[in-house]
Amino acid sequence: MHHVFSHVITMQNIKQFLKLYLSKRKVTFLSGRSEVSSCASRMAKSSFEYVRSFETEEKCLPNTWIVVRIDGKGFHKFADAHGYEKPNDKRALDLMTKAAEVVMDEFRDIKIAYGQSDEYSFVFKKDTNLYNRRSVKLMTNVNSLFASSFVYYWSQYFAEVKLRYPPSFDARIILYPTNKNLRDYLSWRQADVHVNNLYNTTFWSLVLKKGLTNTEAEERLQRTLASDKNEILFSEFGINYNNEPEIFRKGTTLVRTKVKSSTDEISKKGIEELHCDIIKEKFWKEHKDILEPYS
Numbered sequence: 001m002h003h004v005f006s007h008v009i010t011m012q013n014i015k016q017f018l019k020l021y022l023s024k025r026k027v028t029f030l031s032g033r034s035e036v037s038s039c040a041s042r043m044a045k046s047s048f049e050y051v052r053s054f055e056t057e058e059k060c061l062p063n064t065w066i067v068v069r070i071d072g073k074g075f076h077k078f079a080d081a082h083g084y085e086k087p088n089d090k091r092a093l094d095l096m097t098k099a100a101e102v103v104m105d106e107f108r109d110i111k112i113a114y115g116q117s118d119e120y121s122f123v124f125k126k127d128t129n130l131y132n133r134r135s136v137k138l139m140t141n142v143n144s145l146f147a148s149s150f151v152y153y154w155s156q157y158f159a160e161v162k163l164r165y166p167p168s169f170d171a172r173i174i175l176y177p178t179n180k181n182l183r184d185y186l187s188w189r190q191a192d193v194h195v196n197n198l199y200n201t202t203f204w205s206l207v208l209k210k211g212l213t214n215t216e217a218e219e220r221l222q223r224t225l226a227s228d229k230n231e232i233l234f235s236e237f238g239i240n241y242n243n244e245p246e247i248f249r250k251g252t253t254l255v256r257t258k259v260k261s262s263t264d265e266i267s268k269k270g271i272e273e274l275h276c277d278i279i280k281e282k283f284w285k286e287h288k289d290i291l292e293p294y295s
């Protein structure tokens, strides 16, 4: 016992011990951060990670058309703040369509898009597997790319108008099981343009060209039928509503087309902008590829 003790406390041993001890400390000190972070990551995997189980994930029903519709938030105010022309501002509609094209370029499973006023609907093919059909992923990605593109391209369409505050859009997702349901949805949006645009065209003619106050124009149009508004436009303003630009009357439909390249060998997919009737059969006969693979 005495022998061992006396061996341990020789000066040489103390020096060696201290050297070893300090070098170990240094190593510990230098690797302190990684030890702390690896400790945190171990903790994250253990005691913190359970929070992940609170996340929920909703998937769109298989075999259904997925429609994402975005709509400008408070665009009545936004239009006024940025001097939109009344009742229709071509720049605004073109900017909306530009943003929609960016979305269609990015998300190739969108087969058709339809826009009017401050809204755009995007239709994903029935069998898309994008984001595993997770509805929140689909909806938020479409919405945020649309909104950022709207801002990104603003100055190209409104060169003289400064963007006064950041616009935003709401979004919803709707599932349609049959082709008929989808066609009826798109018809509903196009019928909405017709009703609103006929009203707005007549309303703003009365206000801007005839000097009526907003209230007077509103009263004048109360309980009028479409035919009455057509008549007011024609007899009082010489406007034949059917000759108004199609983009205002029909909204904008975006479809994919095959564009022949200059060499004529490869065909590249492009986007075509249409302002036509999508309620009647004709459009769907001419664009069979949208619905036909599906029943």
Ligand SMILES: Nc1nc2c(ncn2[C@@H]2O[C@H](COP(=O)(O)OP(=O)(O)OP(=O)(O)O)[C@@H](O)[C@H]2O)c(=O)[nH]1
Binding pocket: 071, 072, 073, 074, 075, 076, 077, 079, 084, 085, 086, 087, 088, 089, 090, 092, 093, 117, 118
């Ligand atoms: N002057 C003008 N206004 C437009 C044009 N396009 C859209 N708007 C305005 O945008 C509004 C769109 O309607 P809503 O989406 O129902 O109304 P909103 O004010 O955006 O309200 P929320 O969508 O509920 O947030 C219209 O009522 C118009 O005031 C346009 O080309 N010219």
Ligand SMILES: [Mg+2]
Binding pocket: 071, 072, 073, 074, 075, 076, 118
């Ligand atoms: Mg809106």
